[in-house]
Amino acid sequence: xxxxxxxxxxxxxxxxxxxxxxxxxxxxxxxxxxxxxxxxxxxxxxxxxxxxxxxxxxxxxxxxxxxxxxxxxxxxxxxxxxxxxxxxxxxxxxxxxxxxxxxxxxxxxxxxxxxxxxxxxxxxxxxxxxxxxxxxxxxxxxxxxxxxxxxxxxxxxxxxxxxxxxxxxxxxxxxxxxxxxxxxxxxxxxxxxxxxxxxxxxxxxxxxxxxxxxxxxxxxxxxxxxxxxxxxxxxxxxxxxxxxxxxxxxxxxxxxxxxxxxxxxxxxxxxxxxxxxxxxxxxxxxxxxxxxxxxxxxxxxxxxxx
Amino acid sequence: xxxxxxxxxxxxxxxxxxxxxxxxxxxxxxxxxxxxxxxxxxxxxxxxxxxxxxxxxxxxxxxxxxxxxxxxxxxxxxxxxxxxxxxxxxxxxxxxxxxxxxxxxxxxxxxxxxxxxxxxxxxxxxxxxxxxxxxxxxxxxxxxxxxxxxxxxxxxxxxxxxxxxxxxxxxxxxxxxxxxxxxxxxxxxxxxxxxxxxxxxxxxxxxxxxxxxxxxxxxxxxxxxxxxxxxxxxxxxxxxxxxxxxxxxxxxxxxxxxxxxxxxxxxxxxxxxxxxxxxxxxxxxxxxxxxxxxxxxxxxxxxxxxxxxxxxxxxxxxxxxxxxxxxxxxxxxxxxxxxxxxxxxxxxxxxxxxxxxxxxxxxxxxxxxxxxxxxxxxxxxxxxxxxxxxxxxxxxxxxxxxxxxxxxxxxxxxxxxxxxxxxxxxxxxxxx
Numbered sequence: 001x002x003x004x005x006x007x008x009x010x011x012x013x014x015x016x017x018x019x020x021x022x023x024x025x026x027x028x029x030x031x032x033x034x035x036x037x038x039x040x041x042x043x044x045x046x047x048x049x050x051x052x053x054x055x056x057x058x059x060x061x062x063x064x065x066x067x068x069x070x071x072x073x074x075x076x077x078x079x080x081x082x083x084x085x086x087x088x089x090x091x092x093x094x095x096x097x098x099x100x101x102x103x104x105x106x107x108x109x110x111x112x113x114x115x116x117x118x119x120x121x122x123x124x125x126x127x128x129x130x131x132x133x134x135x136x137x138x139x140x141x142x143x144x145x146x147x148x149x150x151x152x153x154x155x156x157x158x159x160x161x162x163x164x165x166x167x168x169x170x171x172x173x174x175x176x177x178x179x180x181x182x183x184x185x186x187x188x189x190x191x192x193x194x195x196x197x198x199x200x201x202x203x204x205x206x207x208x209x210x211x212x213x214x215x216x217x218x219x220x221x222x223x224x225x226x227x228x229x230x231x232x233x234x235x236x237x238x239x240x241x242x243x244x245x246x247x248x249x250x251x252x253x254x255x256x257x258x259x260x261x262x263x264x265x266x267x268x269x270x271x272x273x274x275x276x277x278x279x280x281x282x283x284x285x286x287x288x289x290x291x292x293x294x295x296x297x298x299x300x301x302x303x304x305x306x
Numbered sequence: 307x308x309x310x311x312x313x314x315x316x317x318x319x320x321x322x323x324x325x326x327x328x329x330x331x332x333x334x335x336x337x338x339x340x341x342x343x344x345x346x347x348x349x350x351x352x353x354x355x356x357x358x359x360x361x362x363x364x365x366x367x368x369x370x371x372x373x374x375x376x377x378x379x380x381x382x383x384x385x386x387x388x389x390x391x392x393x394x395x396x397x398x399x400x401x402x403x404x405x406x407x408x409x410x411x412x413x414x415x416x417x418x419x420x421x422x423x424x425x426x427x428x429x430x431x432x433x434x435x436x437x438x439x440x441x442x443x444x445x446x447x448x449x450x451x452x453x454x455x456x457x458x459x460x461x462x463x464x465x466x467x468x469x470x471x472x473x474x475x476x477x478x479x480x481x482x483x484x485x486x487x488x489x490x491x492x493x494x495x496x497x498x499x500x501x502x503x504x505x506x507x508x509x510x511x512x513x514x515x516x517x518x519x520x521x522x523x524x525x526x527x528x529x530x531x532x533x534x535x536x537x538x539x540x541x542x543x544x545x546x547x548x549x550x551x552x553x554x555x556x557x558x559x560x561x562x563x564x565x566x567x568x569x570x571x572x573x574x575x576x577x578x579x580x581x582x583x584x585x586x587x588x589x590x591x592x593x594x595x596x597x598x599x600x601x602x603x604x605x606x607x608x609x610x611x612x613x614x615x616x617x618x619x620x621x622x623x624x625x626x627x628x629x630x631x632x633x634x635x636x637x638x639x640x641x642x643x644x645x646x647x648x649x650x651x652x653x654x655x656x657x658x659x660x661x662x663x664x665x666x667x668x669x670x671x672x673x674x675x676x677x678x679x680x681x682x683x684x685x686x687x688x689x690x691x692x693x694x695x696x697x698x699x700x701x702x703x704x705x706x707x708x709x710x711x712x713x714x715x716x717x718x719x720x721x722x723x724x725x726x727x728x729x730x731x732x733x734x735x736x737x738x
Contacts, residue, residue: 050557083557094415094547098408112554119548122351133681140673148666182616185678185689192674192693193627196667200634203663236637243579243633244626247572251619254568256561258343259619266623 004231009223012283019163019280026170033173038180041127043120044072045088045097049104050112054081063107064088067100077257092117130184134165137188141195149202152288157198160281164194167272168265178261186265193244194273197237198281204229205282217293222286230282241274312718316711320593327600337607339386340402341614341688344562346555347402350411352545354395357417363395363543370542375399375414377538381531382410388612397545402612407552413531415547417486418540422467425478425493425507430467433540435459437516441536443529446521452529454520456536461516471510482507483520485532505532561615569622576629584636586727590712591632591704598628598696598703605695614688624696630667631704635660636728643730649723653716657709664705668697 039046049055057074064071064086073087092100092115101113118126138158145154165187172179208225209216216222248270252263342349354363354371368391379387379401388400404410422431440457458464471479482493483505496502505522524532577595580588602621606613639656647655672694679690715721721728725735 048554048557050554050560078560094411094550097550097552098411101408112556114551114553114557116551117547117549121353122549129681133677136681137674137677140677141670144666144670144673185616188674188678189623189671189693192671195670196630199666199670200663203666207659232641233637236633239579239583239637240630240633243576243629244623246575246579247569247622247626250572250575251565251568251622254564254571255619256564256615258561258615259565262616262619 003234007223008227008230008279008283009219009286012279012287015279015283019276022170023163023166026166026173029170029173033176035169035173036176036178038178039087039116039118039123040181041123041130041179043089043091043118043123045090045092045115045117047086047088047100047104048114049084049086049108050078050114051082051084051108055084055108055111057084059107060084060086060104063103064100067103069100083257091119126181130181133184133188134191137191138162141191145195145199149199149206152292153202153205153285156281156285156288157195157202159284160198160276161191161195163276163280164190164269164272168269171268172261172265177264180261182259182262183265186262186269189266190269190273194269194277197241197274197277200236201229201233201277201282202285204233205285208232217290217297219286219290222289223283226282226286230278234278237274237278241270245270308720309718312714313720316714316718319711319714323593323597327596330604331600334604334607338603339607339610339612340558340562341612341617342400342402342551342558343553343615344558344613344618345402346553346558347400347404348407348411348550348552349398349400350414350547350551351392351549352397352399352415353548354397355544355546357419357542357544365391367542368395368397371397371545374539374541378413378535381534381538382413384410386612396548403555409531411547411550413535415545416535416541417544418535418538419486420536420540421484421487423482423484423487423493424471425474425480425482427482427487427492430471430481431458431463433536435463436536438539439537441533443526443533446519451521452524452526454522454524454529454533454536456518456520458516458518464514464516464518468510468512468514472513476509479510480507481510483522562618565615565618565622569618572622573625576626580629580632584633584729586715586721587632587636587639587712587729590708590715591629591636593711594632594703594707595625595628597707598699599625601699601703602692602696605699606692609691609695611691612688616689617692620689620692620696624692624700627671628696628700628704631664631700632708634663634667635705635708639728640730643725643728644734644736646736649721649725649728650716650719653712661705664701668700672697 049060054076057076061071061074069088069090071086072089075085077083077085097115097117101115104113105111138161141161142154142158145157149157168187168190171177172183205225208229212225214221216225245267248263248266251259252267255263354368356363356367372389372391375389375397376387379389379399382401382404384401384404386402388398390398392398399414401410418433420433420436421429423429435458437457437459442455444453444455445451446453468481471481473479480493484491484503485505487504491503493504493507496504497507506520508521520532522529522532577592580591582588584591599621602624611617635656638660639652642652642655643649675690675693675697679687679694726732
C-alpha cells in the first residue's frame, strides 16, 4: 500500500494548509450561508404526509392555503416520492393541527399524517442544551486523554476532534442540508469515535518511544517515530473506519428519510476523522513536542547563569 | 499435535450459543418496546401554568398534575405511556400507538373543571363540590338520549342555588353548566351560537337536590368521555402545548423497515469483509458479533428501554464499532506473526498489547454517550442508551469472547504454522 511508505512528517505542511483552508471556508460559509436550522431549533411546524403515490405538490399547497396557512417549503422524498413534507413557520395548537390532519385526509384519501410543532421557547432550550452537551462531552474527553496520555497529545487529539466536528458543520452549511436534533447526536458520536483513531495511533507512538532507546529531541527523531507508528496502525485505522462506513453508506441509500441528516453527518465525520487522525494529529503533535522540548532546553541552559 | 478436546469444546460452545439464541430470540424480539417514531403515536410537551393568576407551580402541584394525567391515560387505554416532569414547570407525555389522536390530545389537556353558573356567568357551584367517582353515563328513560349523571357532596348548596335561580324571570332562570369556563366567555354570547361552548343550560323550575343530571347535546361516546373525565378528576393546573410530535403509524413502520433493511445489508458487508481480510480470525469475530447483537438487544429489552429510530441506527453503528475491538486485536496479532513469533506467542502478545487501546477507545465513546443521555430528548436518549450498552457489551463479546474462542484453537495447536489462516502471507513473515 502506498500509504505504508508515505512520509507524513515531510509533507505535513500540505495537509496543515488543506485543513486551515477548509476551516476558513467553513467560517466564511457560516457567515454567508448560515445553517439551515430545522424547526427543532427555531420554531414552526413540519408535516409529513405519507401516501401510496406521489401527491401533486400544487394541490397540497392549495389545500394548505385554503386552510389559511402559507407553506414555507414543500418537498417530496421516498422511493416514489410518496412522502410529502410541508414546513410552516407557524406553531400550531391542538385544534389547528387536528383540522389540518383532517383536511389532508379528506382531500387526498386515506393518507398518513405525521406532524411536529415546536414553539420558539422550546427550540431555544434545545439549542442551548445541545451546545452544552457538545462542550461538556469535549471537556470530559480532554480530561480522559490527559490522564491516560500526555497533555500535548490530549491537546492535539482535541484539535483534531474540533476540526472534524467543524468540518461536518461546514459541509452542512455549504450544501444547505437541514440541521436537526439528530445532527447533534451525530456530531457527538463522531467526537467519541474519531478520537479512537487518534488514540490508537498515539498509543503506538507511546510504545515506540519506549522501545527506541535513543534520546529523542529533533523533529527528525520524532518524525521517524510518528511515521513508523502511523505505518503500523494505518491498516487498522482504515479497516475500522470501513466497517463503520459500510452500514452508514447502506443506511444512507436504503434507510429512512427521517435519519438522513444523521447518516450524512456520520459519513462526513467518519471520513474527516480518519483523515485528521492520520494526517493532522500525529504530525502536529511531533511539531508541538519538538517546540516544547526546545523551549525547555533553552530555559535549562539559561537558568544556571541567572 | 492438535489437541482435539479444545476444538470439540469450541463446537460445543457454538451449539450451546445457537440453542440459547434460537430459543430466546422470539420472546425477546416480541418484548421490544417501540417508540412512537416507529409505532406511531404522539408526544406533547406541556407548559404548566397555575389555574389562578398569582399562584405558583410547586413540585407538589406538578406531581398532582401527573397523577391526574395518569388517570386520564387509563381512560384512553394506552399500554406504554410515558409521563415525565421536565425542569420546573413542564410535563412531557408520550403515548405510542394511540389510535384516535385528536380526542386523546383533547382529553389530556382539558382542565375538566366543571362549574355551574347563572345567566350572568356568576359562579354558583364548582367542581370541588362533586362527589368523586360518581359520574356516570346513562340513557334517559323517555327519549333514550345519552346523559351524564353526577352526585354532589351535599344537597344543601344545590337547593339554595336552584331556589335563587327559580325566582328569576324567563329567560334568565337558567343554570349554565360549563366545562373549563374561562374569563371572557359569557352565556349571553354563547347562547346565540349554534354550538355553544357550555355543555347545557337547563331551565330551573323546581328545587334540586344532590343528584344532578346533565342533558347535553351528547353522542354516547361524548357522554361517556365526560363522565370518565369527571371521575378522573380535574387538573390542578392549566397546560399549554409547547411542543408536539405526532407520527402516523404507516410513516413509523416505513422508517423502521427501511432502516432495518439498510442496516442488514451494511452488517452483511461487514461480515464478508472480516472473512476476507482476517480469514479464520474474521470468522471468530463474526461469531462474537452474532453474540454481540443478541446480547445488546437482550440487555436493551431487559432495561425496558424504548427502541427509537436513532436507537436502531445506534445498534447498527454499534456493530461497526464492535468490530473495531476485533480489528485492533487481530491486527496486533498479525503484526506479531509478521515479526516472526509463533502463533501461540503472537496470540498472547497481541491480546495483551491491544487491551489498553480497546479500553481507551471504548471509554471515550461511553463518555460522549453519557453526556448525550443527560442532555437529550426522548429520541436521542434511545440512541445514547443503545450506544452505552453496545460499548459495554463489546468488551464482553469482542474482547473476552473472541479471545476465548480463538484461544481454544490456538491452545489446541490447530493453527500452528498456519499464519495464513489469520490473514498473514508466508512471505511477510520475518525470520526471528
